[in-house]
Amino acid sequence: MKITIERGALLKSLNHVQSVVERRNTIPILSNVLMRAGQGQLSLTATDLDIEVVEATTADIGQEGGTTASAHTLYDIVRKLPDGAQVEITDGEDGKLTLQAGRSRFALQALPQEDFPAMSAGDLPHRFEMPAEALGRLIDKTRFAISTEETRYYLNGIYLHMVEDGAPMLRAVATDGHRLAQADFPLPDGAAGMPGVIVPRKTVLELQKLVEEEEGIVRIGVSDTKIRFEFGGVVLTSKLIDGTFPDYTRVIPEGNDKDMEVDGKKFAEAVDRVSTISTERSRAVKLNMEEGRLILTVTNPDSGSATEELGVAYSSDALEIGFNARYLLDIAGQLDGDKAVFSLADSGSPTVIRDVDDESALYVLMPMRV
Amino acid sequence: MNKVRRLSEGTINRIAAGEVVERPASAVKELVENAIDAGSGQIDIVVVSGGRDLIRVSDDGCGMSPEDLLTAVERHATSKLKQDETGREDLHDIDTLGFRGEALPSIGAVARLSITTRDAAADTASKLTVEGGTLGSVEPAAGPEGTRIEVRDLFFATPARLKFLKSEGAETQAVSDVVKRLAMAHETVGFSLTSGDRNLLRLPPAQGDLFEARLSRLSGIMGNDFAANALRVDAEREGVRLTGYAGLPTFNRGTAQYQYLFVNGRPVRDKLLTGAVRGAYMDFLARNRHPVVALFLEIDPALVDVNVHPAKTEVRFRDAGLVRGLIVGALRQALAEAGHRASTTVAETALGAIQAEFPGSAQGGAAGSPAGSGWQDGARDWVPSSSALQAHASAQMPHQQAPQADWGSGFGTSARVEPENIQSQALEARPLGVARGQLHETYVVAQTADGIVIVDQHAAHERLVYERMKEAIAANGLTRQMLLIPEVVELEGDAADRLARRAEDLAELGFVLEKFGEGAVVVRETPALLGKLNVTGLVRDLADDLTELDEALSLKERLEDVCSTIACHGSVRAGRRLTAEEMNALLREMEATPHSGQCNHGRPTYVELKLADIERLFGRR
Numbered sequence: 001m002k003i004t005i006e007r008g009a010l011l012k013s014l015n016h017v018q019s020v021v022e023r024r025n026t027i028p029i030l031s032n033v034l035m036r037a038g039q040g041q042l043s044l045t046a047t048d049l050d051i052e053v054v055e056a057t058t059a060d061i062g063q064e065g066g067t068t069a070s071a072h073t074l075y076d077i078v079r080k081l082p083d084g085a086q087v088e089i090t091d092g093e094d095g096k097l098t099l100q101a102g103r104s105r106f107a108l109q110a111l112p113q114e115d116f117p118a119m120s121a122g123d124l125p126h127r128f129e130m131p132a133e134a135l136g137r138l139i140d141k142t143r144f145a146i147s148t149e150e151t152r153y154y155l156n157g158i159y160l161h162m163v164e165d166g167a168p169m170l171r172a173v174a175t176d177g178h179r180l181a182q183a184d185f186p187l188p189d190g191a192a193g194m195p196g197v198i199v200p201r202k203t204v205l206e207l208q209k210l211v212e213e214e215e216g217i218v219r220i221g222v223s224d225t226k227i228r229f230e231f232g233g234v235v236l237t238s239k240l241i242d243g244t245f246p247d248y249t250r251v252i253p254e255g256n257d258k259d260m261e262v263d264g265k266k267f268a269e270a271v272d273r274v275s276t277i278s279t280e281r282s283r284a285v286k287l288n289m290e291e292g293r294l295i296l297t298v299t300n301p302d303s304g305s306a307t308e309e310l311g312v313a314y315s316s317d318a319l320e321i322g323f324n325a326r327y328l329l330d331i332a333g334q335l336d337g338d339k340a341v342f343s344l345a346d347s348g349s350p351t352v353i354r355d356v357d358d359e360s361a362l363y364v365l366m367p368m369r370v
Numbered sequence: 371m372n373k374v375r376r377l378s379e380g381t382i383n384r385i386a387a388g389e390v391v392e393r394p395a396s397a398v399k400e401l402v403e404n405a406i407d408a409g410s411g412q413i414d415i416v417v418v419s420g421g422r423d424l425i426r427v428s429d430d431g432c433g434m435s436p437e438d439l440l441t442a443v444e445r446h447a448t449s450k451l452k453q454d455e456t457g458r459e460d461l462h463d464i465d466t467l468g469f470r471g472e473a474l475p476s477i478g479a480v481a482r483l484s485i486t487t488r489d490a491a492a493d494t495a496s497k498l499t500v501e502g503g504t505l506g507s508v509e510p511a512a513g514p515e516g517t518r519i520e521v522r523d524l525f526f527a528t529p530a531r532l533k534f535l536k537s538e539g540a541e542t543q544a545v546s547d548v549v550k551r552l553a554m555a556h557e558t559v560g561f562s563l564t565s566g567d568r569n570l571l572r573l574p575p576a577q578g579d580l581f582e583a584r585l586s587r588l589s590g591i592m593g594n595d596f597a598a599n600a601l602r603v604d605a606e607r608e609g610v611r612l613t614g615y616a617g618l619p620t621f622n623r624g625t626a627q628y629q630y631l632f633v634n635g636r637p638v639r640d641k642l643l644t645g646a647v648r649g650a651y652m653d654f655l656a657r658n659r660h661p662v663v664a665l666f667l668e669i670d671p672a673l674v675d676v677n678v679h680p681a682k683t684e685v686r687f688r689d690a691g692l693v694r695g696l697i698v699g700a701l702r703q704a705l706a707e708a709g710h711r712a713s714t715t716v717a718e719t720a721l722g723a724i725q726a727e728f729p730g731s732a733q734g735g736a737a738g739s740p741a742g743s744g745w746q747d748g749a750r751d752w753v754p755s756s757s758a759l760q761a762h763a764s765a766q767m768p769h770q771q772a773p774q775a776d777w778g779s780g781f782g783t784s785a786r787v788e789p790e791n792i793q794s795q796a797l798e799a800r801p802l803g804v805a806r807g808q809l810h811e812t813y814v815v816a817q818t819a820d821g822i823v824i825v826d827q828h829a830a831h832e833r834l835v836y837e838r839m840k841e842a843i844a845a846n847g848l849t850r851q852m853l854l855i856p857e858v859v860e861l862e863g864d865a866a867d868r869l870a871r872r873a874e875d876l877a878e879l880g881f882v883l884e885k886f887g888e889g890a891v892v893v894r895e896t897p898a899l900l901g902k903l904n905v906t907g908l909v910r911d912l913a914d915d916l917t918e919l920d921e922a923l924s925l926k927e928r929l930e931d932v933c934s935t936i937a938c939h940g941s942v943r944a945g946r947r948l949t950a951e952e953m954n955a956l957l958r959e960m961e962a963t964p965h966s967g968q969c970n971h972g973r974p975t976y977v978e979l980k981l982a983d984i985e986r987l988f989g990r991r
């Protein structure tokens with residue numbers, strides 16, 4: 001194999017694939033990126049056996065072929081090369097890969113391309129397309145609620161599925177058992193009949209980085225065990241979490257009748273300010289609602305207390321309820337419009353939060369007992 | 371298949387021996403127990419090659435008559451079980467160490483046993499030998515009142531057993547361990563243990579009241595350090611009495627081996643003790659450090675079953691919860707009373723280090739001092755008196771009166787009166803004294819009435835923050851996060867019931883659960899402090915704790931781990947300069963805070979050097 005490619009293009013592709021590669025690997029070849037040259041393209045592949053990212057980019061092919069070498073080392077080298085440099089990569093007979101740019105020359109230990117594990121996606125019977133921006137939104141709105149606690153592994157991802165009890169929707173849901181986030185997008189053609197799947201957290205994070213830069217369309221293929229996203233020159237294939245997502249609809253209350261409307265931005269700022277008083281990770285903010293106003297309080301037996309009053313639209317009976325400040329801030333960060341509505345029942349039941357004029361996303365938060 | 375037939379007496383004894391006499395140390399244990407039961411005042415033990423070649427136990431107890439001697443070596447013959455009017459023996463009323471009547475015949479079955487004994491009524495001693503189960507006849511012999519038992523060639527009759535013996539050193543160690551344990555519980559009896567020609571233990575009968583005698587016996591065995599670092603334990607609950615000594619947390623060990631429990635004078639090994647001790651010291655020690663304790667439980671023999679195993683080292687309490695609660699409560703109480711007291715070995719180690727560094731100074735005279743030149747030149751660089759600290763301190767104490775211009779004139783007048791400062795004098799009388807300065811922005815040095823105290827500011831403050839957090843939690847309760855998706859945890863056996871029964875206690879710790887059908891619980895709320903946690907794992911651990919220890923240790927430990935991490939981050943670091951007010955405030959708060967003598971990892975937060983120690987350093991004593 002022998003190729004020449006401009007440093008910027010190589011760096012961009014390497015950047016896209018290398019983050020899948022784990023820092024520590026017991027199987028040496030998993031630290032490597034697979035490079036294949038052919039038909040005017042250099043294709044890079046990285047995998048951790050659960051996710052595979054392939055990216056193709058135009059390059060000058062001197063000789064077709066393929067090899068593998070350490071992804072992180074390659075990335076670090078290319079990053080440090082000067083802008084605009086022409087990079088020449090050759091795989092030698094001696095089991096080494098040579099990278100040359102200007103006067104720099106690197107010889108890296110290579111492993112044969114045949115040893116690189118291929119991930120077969122198998123048959124992906126359900127195929128549909130959606131705008132990259134819409135996919136990004138589904139992820140953005142829900143990602144923060146993904147659980148990282150591993151015993152309930154089926155919560156370690158975003159549950160992507162279709163709902164049909166109104167206009168058909170493609171829905172993303174994530175929950176960590178304390179709060180829940182849900183976002184909808186009108187069901188794309190071809191998605192009808194797809195199974196509900198749990199997309200693992202790591203895949204979600206990789207995907208989010210990749211679609212951020214993308215403006216076009218994402219083609220999605222789904223089976224019971226795999227999901228694939230294709231866009232630009234990238235193909236990301238991932239295993240799915242093999243588990244049953246809990247029946248989340250049961251924890252989204254329907255009958256919460258106390259509504260409070262508040263300016264989302266002001267609310268977030270106030271929560272942020274009052275929680276300064278406590279350094280605890282689990283600090284609680286007390287919300288006191290009465291006719292037309294909301295009082296936020298944080299008390300810390302050590303350092304004192306903080307209160308802030310906000311004007312809100314509220315006309316039900318007075319209510320006091322406590323929440324984890326961090327959780328409130330996470331959710332407040334998701335509200336885009338200027339008016340958010342909190343639907344409450346009592347101080348011991350889940351509260352629903354959403355943008356007043358955006359039905360397509362909602363958040364459920366369980367209170368704390370303070 | 372062969373015909374079923376009864377085993378011969380010899381075989382039965384050899385089988386029994388397998389349980390009673392596992393290794394030389396167990397033979398020693400049985401023989402010493404017999405000597406104690408015989409009311410001896412002095413017991414001398416000799417072993418050769420780890421007890422394999424010879425074990426000899428001589429006592430000055432009541433001895434046996436020739437007739438009793440012959441019965442004593444029969445199986446299941448004992449003088450120790452009481453009979454009621456109908457001739458029934460009561461296994462629930464045992465106040466001797468022996469009661470199974472198995473030791474002598476078992477040993478006789480596997481070794482060459484010879485017993486020489488004389489009771490008060492006889493004017494000559496009698497001797498009997500049993501070799502590999504073959505009984506000799508009782509013959510007159512010479513000997514003092516009391517009993518001398520020799521066991522030679524242990525296991526010669528059961529060579530398979532020999533193969534399992536450990537090295538001579540290890541067997542000797544085990545023998546010594548057994549003797550030490552028995553000696554701890556019987557402080558008024560004198561003991562000696564000799565291995566070959568090495569004298570391993572010499573313990574005269576201890577004098578004084580119960581506590582004095584015990585403490586002197588304990589320090590005879592564990593070293594004088596223990597006495598200096600032990601807290602007295604004395605508690606009673608529902609007729610059960612617990613006495614003994616508990617080591618300060620700073621006096622800790624790498625293994626739990628130095629935790630002794632005695633039930634009615636019988637050394638026992640029991641998980642209950644381990645758990646109770648872990649629970650009581652939880653706040654003070656890193657998970658891998660263990661305190662030293664020796665606890666003596668006196669309980670109505672009817673409330674404890676000692677007949678669990680032939681070796682009699684396991685016991686079963688009728689009310690384990692009561693005993694456990696008593697132990698935890700008594701230990702906590704003793705620890706709370708100890709307040710900020712840290713272990714003296716700490717000061718001692720420090721002193722040792724200083725002395726090692728300045729070999730000359732200990733011999734008196736500045737000649738050999740490596741710091742010689744500085745000394746000779748006088749005070750310009752360094753003032754070798756208490757005013758040195760004073761001077762240094764005032765440099766950092768903007769709020770105190772300006773230092774006297776005594777850099778030169780103060781030299782040599784160590785008795786110089788300090789600036790008239792009533793407050794300072796009053797403070798000096800306090801246990802941790804008055805702050806005189808801060809060294810390396812890490813250590814606070816304080817002067818007390820009769821010495822100096824050096825405080826590790828970070829360790830001390832960390833402890834204070836931690837104790838304050840615990841207090842706040844105790845006062846306000848724990849904030850609980852309710853679960854949006856409650857977690858159902860399936861459990862084995864009756865674990866779910868056990869958890870459900872303790873639901874109230876758990877709720878106090880921030881953990882709300884209830885039964886969920888058969889064999890499962892549903893967790894609805896968790897302590898907010900723990901963030902998102904592995905609920906299933908914690909519930910399982912809790913169920914185990916409740917089975918084994920009857921207390922929710924895992925949860926407490928988890929909570930306290932978090933508290934101490936927070937405390938560690940929230941406290942003054944080493945390297946921060948403190949003002950005089952801050953330093954004094956730190957000292958006062960340490961005095962007022964229970965357990966402030968050690969950090970959360972069992973390291974001391976301060977050391978105290980008495981003037982006497984310092985004088986020793988300078989060879990003045």
Ligand SMILES: Nc1ncnc2c1ncn2[C@@H]1O[C@H](COP(=O)(O)OP(=O)(O)O)[C@@H](O)[C@H]1O
Nearest residue numbers: 404408442448449468469470471472473474517
């Ligand atoms: N050192 C001793 N001094 C006096 N009597 C002894 C001594 N050793 C054993 N005996 C007598 O021998 C009996 C049998 O001892 P042993 O086999 O150890 O059974 P146990 O101690 O369970 O009664 C004892 O009950 C006691 O009467």
Ligand SMILES: [Mg+2]
Nearest residue numbers: 400404468473
């Ligand atoms: Mg006995």
